[in-house]
Amino acid sequence: MIDARVSTEHKICNASDYQIVARSLLPKPLYEYLASGTDDEQTLEENSSAFKYWYLRPRVMRPVGSISTATTLFGQKLSLPVFISPAGVHALCDEVHGECASARAAQRVGTLFGLSQHATRSIEEVADACEAQGNANLWYQCYILKDRDMTLRLVRRAADAGYKGIFLTVDSVRFGFREADARNGWNALPEPHRLVNYDEEISNKQQSSESKKSSWLSPEASVDKTKIYSGDEDAWDQNTEQLFEQNPTWNDVRWLKREACHDLPLIIKGIMTSEDAVEAVEAGADGVMVSNHGGRGLDGALAAIDALPEVVAAVGGKVPVLMDSGVRRGTDVLKALALGASAVGIEKPVFFALAVGGENAVVNLLQMMQREVEAAMAICGVGRVADAKRSLVTRHPNGSVTRYTRSKL
Numbered sequence: 001m002i003d004a005r006v007s008t009e010h011k012i013c014n015a016s017d018y019q020i021v022a023r024s025l026l027p028k029p030l031y032e033y034l035a036s037g038t039d040d041e042q043t044l045e046e047n048s049s050a051f052k053y054w055y056l057r058p059r060v061m062r063p064v065g066s067i068s069t070a071t072t073l074f075g076q077k078l079s080l081p082v083f084i085s086p087a088g089v090h091a092l093c094d095e096v097h098g099e100c101a102s103a104r105a106a107q108r109v110g111t112l113f114g115l116s117q118h119a120t121r122s123i124e125e126v127a128d129a130c131e132a133q134g135n136a137n138l139w140y141q142c143y144i145l146k147d148r149d150m151t152l153r154l155v156r157r158a159a160d161a162g163y164k165g166i167f168l169t170v171d172s173v174r175f176g177f178r179e180a181d182a183r184n185g186w187n188a189l190p191e192p193h194r195l196v197n198y199d200e201e202i203s204n205k206q207q208s209s210e211s212k213k214s215s216w217l218s219p220e221a222s223v224d225k226t227k228i229y230s231g232d233e234d235a236w237d238q239n240t241e242q243l244f245e246q247n248p249t250w251n252d253v254r255w256l257k258r259e260a261c262h263d264l265p266l267i268i269k270g271i272m273t274s275e276d277a278v279e280a281v282e283a284g285a286d287g288v289m290v291s292n293h294g295g296r297g298l299d300g301a302l303a304a305i306d307a308l309p310e311v312v313a314a315v316g317g318k319v320p321v322l323m324d325s326g327v328r329r330g331t332d333v334l335k336a337l338a339l340g341a342s343a344v345g346i347e348k349p350v351f352f353a354l355a356v357g358g359e360n361a362v363v364n365l366l367q368m369m370q371r372e373v374e375a376a377m378a379i380c381g382v383g384r385v386a387d388a389k390r391s392l393v394t395r396h397p398n399g400s401v402t403r404y405t406r407s408k409l
Contacts, residue, residue: 012356014372015328015349015365022093022352029184030092033236034351037295038176043303044295047326050303054335054393062381069373071385073320073343074265074286076137076164079110080370081385082333084362085291085324085345086141086167086269088118091193093354097121100129102350103138105362109370112137114167114345117154118240122196127161141167141269144245144252150201155260157197166261167289168253171270173246176297181235188236189229195240198228253283267322270297272307274314281318287342288315290323294347305336312340330372334380337388 010021023031037044069080084106091098098121106113107130115126115138123140130136140158145151155166181187189195233239245252257266265286271277272292280288290308292301301307304325312321323336324345336344346369353361382388 012361012364012368014368015346015353018349018352018356018361018365022355026093026355029181029186032180032184033178033186034092034348036178036180037299038178038297039299041295041299043292043297043299043301046303047292047295047305048328048332050305051326051329051332051335053395054305054339055396056331056335056338056376056380057392057394058379059381059392062383064378064381064383066383067374067377068384069370069377071343073112074165076112077110078112078137078343080366080373081337081341081343082327082366082369082373083112083343083345084114084350084366085347086114086116086139086169087294087347087351088116088195089120089189089193090351090354091120092190093351094358097129097359099126101354101359102362103130103136104133105359105366107133107136108363109366111366112139112164112343114139114141115158115163116141117143117197118195120193120196122200123154123157123163124161125196127163136162138163139165139167139267141169142256143169143172143243144248144256145243146245147243148255151256152260153201154197155256159260159264163264165265165267165286166256167267167269168256169269169293170248170253171272171291171293171297173244173248174241175237176293176299177238178235178296181237186236187232187234188239195228198243250279250283253280253285257284269322271311272301272304274310277311277314277321281315285319287320287322289345290321290325290341291345292325294325305332305339308336308339308341330369330374330376333369333373334376334382334388335393337385338390338392340390 071078071081084102090102094101099115099119100121103113103126127138140163142155228240267287267289268280268285269289270291271280271288277288290304290311292304304323308323315321320342321340322343323341324347327344327346333344349365350362353365380392
């Protein structure tokens with residue numbers, strides 16, 4: 001159900017409609033924080049537009065009377081090959097429920113929800129919010145922190161709370177600089193919002209008899225917990241860079257798998273090259289995720305859909321390949337599946353749906369995506385997700401690129 005604040009003049013028909021409506025509802029600094037990318041925003045724009053240069057090759061006269069969009073990922077059934085990618089601070093768009101609303105929406109539709117380490121609701125609170133309905137498919141996203149003990153404790157908390165898998169984000173030793181945030185003065189997380197998982201770890205350490213041994217409090221960690229919220233930098237995300245390990249290696253993946261993920265699938269998120277895909281698998285990853293952080297990391301990187309084929313080829317079927325960044329349509333999903341993705345994530349549209357109508361709007365968003373995927377599968381003669389093969393997509397036969405422009409009705 002769409003929130004009563006939404007003007008009936010703009011009917012919600014697709015994922016992008018939520019962004020149009022959210023822009024009219026949100027304060028400019030918040031909207032641009034959610035919508036913007038890094039530097040010239042080339043990668044942000046191409047994440048979506050690059051899908052237009054992959055063309056579908058529909059097959060006809062095939063039985064499609066009983067299409068199924070369901071798929072299985074690491075033993076967990078998804079009702080559609082679309083999940084909610086981990087992204088922080090959902091409470092900026094739903095102050096009452098935050099990530100709990102998004103997680104319940106994914107649960108109601110029957111798909112996976114990724115909880116960011118930079119969430120505004122705790123690992124345990126989100127799990128508790130989904131407990132009544134049961135069978136939630138919750139995953140936790142982490143970073144390698146300078147404080148290795150905290151890294152392990154956060155992941156172990158997720159395991160103890162019943163999360164089904166771990167995303168390790170590896171493309172964020174530094175965050176990209178978003179000029180929109182600097183111009184708008186968006187240099188601190190607005191009160192009363194907090195990155196609660198960090199706060200709880202800090203509180204637990206300070207109450208513990210072992211707190212003096214904590215690397216969070218030690219000079220070697222070079223971490224000042226107050227700086228996360230200080231607004232010292234021109235753009236807020238730069239305030240959290242101090243937390244992350246600046247000298248990571250693939251041995252850190254082996255370490256995390258051994259120490260905290262031996263019973264959980266570990267997906268390496270932020271892979272954009274064949275070389276890194278091979279390294280990730282050799283380090284013990286159970287899957288890799290093609291992602292450029294939604295165009296919020298390195299500007300000038302390939303669109304995720306264009307990086308997908310080389311990663312799939314490099315992995316060679318050894319582990320599942322996921323992707324996010326730029327997915328807006330059911331046809332985008334089908335193209336990604338044909339290029340070798342097992343499932344795709346969405347992130348920005350979730351924020352905008354939350355802002356427009358909370359949990360119910362996120363349910364509607366996912367259901368719209370499912371209907372679009374099903375329709376695209378039917379028209380292309382694809383009965384099951386596994387039937388989306390590489391032959392389903394092609395580049396334009398004349399070899400040139402014509403700028404895509406939507407027709408004006």
